Amino acid sequence: MLLSSYRISPLLLLALLGFADLRKITALPTPVGTVESQSHQETELERRSTSISQKGPVLEDRASSVNWWVPTQKTTWQVQLSGTIDRRFKGNAIEFDADTDAATVKYFKSKGIKTIAYISAGSWENWRSDAKKFPKSVIGKPLDGWPGESWLDTRQINTLKPLMQARLNVAKAKGFDGVDWDNVDGYTQNSGFKITAAHQIAYNRMLADISHAQRMTVALKNDLGQAAALAPYFDFAVNEQCGYYQECNLLEPFLKAGKAVVGLEYPGEGDDKRTYAQVKARTDPRTYTLIKKLDLGAWGIVVSTKKSVLS
Structure with missing residues (x-):
């Protein structure tokens, strides 16, 4: 799968599941690796998902004291997940598939451009070199519209971690500066x-x-319903179509913390009939938003300037 577009409003789904107050979490449980042990974890999360006053405790931002590169809201971006990677990009950071050869990573790094590895963490893809290493017990239903791809049972952390x-180690060895884990909203x-x-x-x-x-x-890719709870643990956010679905306000925890948000909008694709002007009107100037095609090839328009991402 390339980048996954929303099919269900996360906020609506959370409300149906009884997690509407998830944004008010003051502490989170330690990850537990087995399916059987998750009931205690879920109970603990529900217990801690209580309202707090303005003077109450807040989540510590664990991504604030770092010894790795972190983008800012002034970082300029390209996201290309199909076709030969176009080397004309001259911005600050580019995202492409983790399976891309090390020579391409090295090229961009030699130009002072940071590289982000795209890895699907929530889906099994039958074309990946490590596909046979995934036990059948973690492979679920197919992703609608994405042949050869199925959801993973992310409850089984000990199996998937x-x-x-291993995928992360390969990306690190190639020289990637960061990672964008996709399909991390399987609960919706x-x-x-x-x-x-x-x-x-x-x-x-x-x-x-x-x-x-x-x-x-x-x-943090998409997963807007949990953006507030997870913002302290992630350095920036990548989102698709929040303008189209009128959900961009859910990215405020990242923006308020001064963290970068990379937006991807697909006007003219599928049911999205918006014009450029309509996209821009719904784009928060604190984000770096691109107009792209669904195949996420090299083509793209920077919303703020209406210029090619390759110019």
């Missing part, structure tokens, strides 16, 4: 598993932890 760690999807919001938070925090252990910057 070493697989994700028809995955074939009873993944809860608590399970998802535990899994996503694990991804942040292993990334930081490698001194790599890490993005």
